[in-house]
Amino acid sequence: MRKLLLAPSILSADFSRLGDEIRTVDQAGADWIHIDVMDGAFVSNLSYGAPVMKCVRGCTQLPFDVHLMIEHPDRLIPDFAAAGADTIVVHTEACTHLHRTIQLIHSLGKKAGAALNPATPLDVLDYVLEDLDLVTIMSVNPGFGGQAFIPSALRKVRRLRDMADRRGLDLDIEVDGGVDTGNLADLIEAGANVFVSGSKIFHGDAPANVRAFKAIMNAAESR
Ligand code: DX5
Ligand code: ZN
Numbered sequence: 214m215r216k217l218l219l220a221p222s223i224l225s226a227d228f229s230r231l232g233d234e235i236r237t238v239d240q241a242g243a244d245w246i247h248i249d250v251m252d253g254a255f256v257s258n259l260s261y262g263a264p265v266m267k268c269v270r271g272c273t274q275l276p277f278d279v280h281l282m283i284e285h286p287d288r289l290i291p292d293f294a295a296a297g298a299d300t301i302v303v304h305t306e307a308c309t310h311l312h313r314t315i316q317l318i319h320s321l322g323k324k325a326g327a328a329l330n331p332a333t334p335l336d337v338l339d340y341v342l343e344d345l346d347l348v349t350i351m352s353v354n355p356g357f358g359g360q361a362f363i364p365s366a367l368r369k370v371r372r373l374r375d376m377a378d379r380r381g382l383d384l385d386i387e388v389d390g391g392v393d394t395g396n397l398a399d400l401i402e403a404g405a406n407v408f409v410s411g412s413k414i415f416h417g418d419a420p421a422n423v424r425a426f427k428a429i430m431n432a433a434e435s436r
Contacts, residue, residue, distance in 0.1 A: 215406040217430040218244035219423065220278050220387070222411035223269075224260060225358040231265075232272040238414060239273045241423035245300075246275050247389070247409045249358075250293070252283035255307050256356035263292040270297035278407075280328060280389065282355045283307065287314055294321035302326030302349050302387075305337045315344045326387070330354060331363050335373055346385060347407065348373060353390030358411040362391030367403050374404025394425050401433045 221243050226234035235246055251260040266277065276299035283289065286303045293301055301318045305327050308314045318325035326347035327338060331354060338348065350373065352366035370386055377384040387407035388400050397408060408430070414422045 214434060215385070217401060217434055218385075218407045219426050219430065220245035220247040220407055220409045221414040221419075221423065222247040222249055222280075222358065222389075222409050223415075224249040225411035225415040227415070228261075232269050234415065234419070235269055235272045235275075237419050238423050239275055241420035242427045243275060243414075243423055245278045245407070246273060247411075248277055248279045248298075249411075250279060250281050250283060251356065255284045255304065256282045258356045263289065263296040266293065266298070267296035276300065278302070278326075278387075278409075280349065280409075281307075282328075287317055290314070290317055291321060294318075294323050298323055300324040300326055300347055302328050302347065304328045304330065304355075305333060306330055311337075312341055312344065315341060319344075326385075328355075328389070329369075331366065335369060335376065338373075338376075342376065342380065342382060342384070347387055348384060349387040349389050349409075350405070351390055352388050352392065355390070359416075360391055362393070362396055366390075367396075367399055370400060370403040370405045394429060397426060397429045398433065401430070 221238045251258045253259040278300045279298040315325045324346040328349035353360040386405045388405045389409040392410045393413045
């Protein structure tokens with residue numbers, strides 16, 4: 214079984230205390246920090262960009278998993294690489310030349326990921342799967358935290374893990390949106406190994422929430 218990783222999304226953090234929020238989930242056992250970048254065009258919401266990310270890069274040693282919900286990502290990928298991204302994830306729906314974008318990310322020494330909206334079929338990955346380090350299965354329509362999990366994502370994760378296994382690929386499969394302690398075990402069983410959660414981590418007692426997610430992940434890993 215691949216290592217299971219929890220990636221709290223700081224979209225739901227208190228931005229007035231962003232550095233402290235990151236340190237808190239780090240100390241509680243988070244594995245990655247998920248950075249949701251929204252441009253008001255690919256999605257209707259706006260969040261933050263590379264300058265904000267750069268400010269908090271020094272708050273933790275954890276990898277930064279940067280989810281670009283933006284049009285024309287090639288223009289900004291070098292900025293996010295320079296600001297300390299570890300993995301850069303672009304949306305297949307926003308990339309006319311996805312293969313070239315993946316090459317750009319790798320040329321900057323970063324891991325490359327592709328995200329699929331709920332309505333986007335896995336087929337778009339057929340000719341680039343070997344080039345990717347990670348695929349993000351969106352289990353909500355991107356743009357906002359706190360939305361309900363779309364159940365068809367489970368089937369999509371299962372099919373993707375099967376596709377990756379049949380090709381012998383060492384692929385991280387991330388699930389993003391509406392992930393909670395109620396659907397986590399099913400997502401692990403389906404073959405996902407990176408779990409993004411925003412509202413279910415930061416709304417309430419963040420350290421306790423991280424520990425609740427990690428307890429389910431640890432139990433699955435020790436089975
Ligand atoms: C949605 C973002 C998610 C979001 C997840 O557009 O990509 O990362 O913050 O938040 P929750 O866990 O609240 O659905
Ligand atoms: Zn995200």
